[in-house]
Amino acid sequence: MNPFTYSHANRPEEAVAAVAKNPRADFVAGGTTLVDLLRLDVMTPDALVDVNALPLARIETLPGGGVRIGAMVRNSDLANDPTIRQRYPVLSEALLSGASPQLRNMATTGGNLMQRTRCYYFRDAVSPCNKRQPGSGCAALGGFNRIHAVLGTSEKCIATHPGDMPVALAALDAVVHTRRPGGGERAIPLTDFHVPYGEDPARESVLEHGELITAVELPAVPWFARSTYLKIRDRASYEFALASAAVALDLDRSGSRAIRAARVALGGVATKPWRSREAEQVLTGGKADEATFRAAAEAALKGARPQRNNEFKIELAKRTLTRALATAAEIKV
Ligand SMILES: Cc1cc2nc3c(=O)[nH]c(=O)nc-3n(C[C@H](O)[C@H](O)[C@H](O)COP(=O)(O)OP(=O)(O)OC[C@H]3O[C@@H](n4cnc5c(N)ncnc54)[C@H](O)[C@@H]3O)c2cc1C
Numbered sequence: 001m002n003p004f005t006y007s008h009a010n011r012p013e014e015a016v017a018a019v020a021k022n023p024r025a026d027f028v029a030g031g032t033t034l035v036d037l038l039r040l041d042v043m044t045p046d047a048l049v050d051v052n053a054l055p056l057a058r059i060e061t062l063p064g065g066g067v068r069i070g071a072m073v074r075n076s077d078l079a080n081d082p083t084i085r086q087r088y089p090v091l092s093e094a095l096l097s098g099a100s101p102q103l104r105n106m107a108t109t110g111g112n113l114m115q116r117t118r119c120y121y122f123r124d125a126v127s128p129c130n131k132r133q134p135g136s137g138c139a140a141l142g143g144f145n146r147i148h149a150v151l152g153t154s155e156k157c158i159a160t161h162p163g164d165m166p167v168a169l170a171a172l173d174a175v176v177h178t179r180r181p182g183g184g185e186r187a188i189p190l191t192d193f194h195v196p197y198g199e200d201p202a203r204e205s206v207l208e209h210g211e212l213i214t215a216v217e218l219p220a221v222p223w224f225a226r227s228t229y230l231k232i233r234d235r236a237s238y239e240f241a242l243a244s245a246a247v248a249l250d251l252d253r254s255g256s257r258a259i260r261a262a263r264v265a266l267g268g269v270a271t272k273p274w275r276s277r278e279a280e281q282v283l284t285g286g287k288a289d290e291a292t293f294r295a296a297a298e299a300a301l302k303g304a305r306p307q308r309n310n311e312f313k314i315e316l317a318k319r320t321l322t323r324a325l326a327t328a329a330e331i332k333v
């Protein structure tokens with residue numbers, strides 16, 4: 001493991017200044033991603049700034065009815081918060097489907113957004129990997145790529161974004177709030193927070209070096225209470241998604257079962273939390289039935305490009321989305 005210095009910050013501006021001044025420094029929150037990657041020599045910072053003491057661990061209802069989640073709120077506290085469970089069940093379900101109870105007790109909202117891919121070759125410090133070592137190639141392209149992405153891939157990288165919580169946040173129109181080096185704050189829609197890999201897969205988010213996530217805000221949308229998360233994986237717990245779907249439906253209450261609006265995001269199949277506006281377009285104005293849901297799933301996966309070992313993910317993702325929509329609409333498919 002690369003030697004590093006360790007310090008802790010009590011105020012957000014201290015944390016930002018301490019990381020910004022050293023290009024090889026990094027924040028550490030719950031440590032559940034970072035410490036593994038330090039041990040594997042995949043991440044090699046020479047300074048860690050502990051952000052656990054920052055006063056960012058509250059979940060607050062805002063005057064307009066939205067909810068502000070501090071970056072240091074632990075995954076288990078967020079999942080079990082009564083407001084989240086009642087008004088944004090998709091978020092609670094996504095969190096509870098991730099990792100293990102012990103990990104969720106440590107993992108934070110900010111750290112979860114910044115978790116790294118589980119691509120085997122990324123985590124093996126000696127394999128060619130454009131994300132870990134830009135310009136070295138991509139071992140997954142010609143290697144074993146069963147868990148890799150079918151949406152959003154580039155010629156340089158086909159790694160899947162591994163998160164569950166960020167998929168739910170993408171469906172919920174969440175906004176990430178940050179503090180920037182040099183002062184100032186910004187608000188970034190979650191759907192713009194993670195960037196397409198393109199030429200530089202080492203760059204995963206729009207954050208600049210030293211920029212600290214301070215909070216995530218959810219809008220006040222009453223029909224987000226009709227939302228759900230479905231995650232399909234190789235074993236029933238403690239496993240990353242092969243395919244997942246976060247959905248919310250606004251159904252006409254008159255009995256026509258018309259869909260007035262919808263939100264759809266996919267996980268496990270894409271290089272970033274994958275909001276599908278194509279699926280939403282098919283759903284909006286349609287009838288909440290199996291045919292509409294399947295048509296939405298076809299639209300969501302229309303641009304999918306499989307690799308040698310992961311073609312199965314395309315049909316799996318379609319079925320996952322169809323079932324999630326049926327669950328949200330309370331119909332059987
Ligand atoms: C065995 C195992 C199984 C897992 N299974 C799942 C799963 O099924 N689904 C899932 O979604 N996740 C899963 N995870 C990942 C887990 O959710 C993440 O490790 C966790 O959310 C990261 O949060 P953390 O606070 O521990 O981050 P850390 O490890 O402390 O940090 C991770 C990264 O985030 C950066 N960071 C932390 N806080 C901030 C901030 N406020 N602003 C800017 N940058 C910040 C750090 O610098 C670091 O680069 C699993 C992890 C493990 C080890």
Ligand code: SF4
Pocket residue numbers: 117119120121122128129130131132137138139140141156157158159201
């Ligand atoms: S898919 Fe991406 S992370 Fe995996 S080996 Fe290729 S470049 Fe690295």
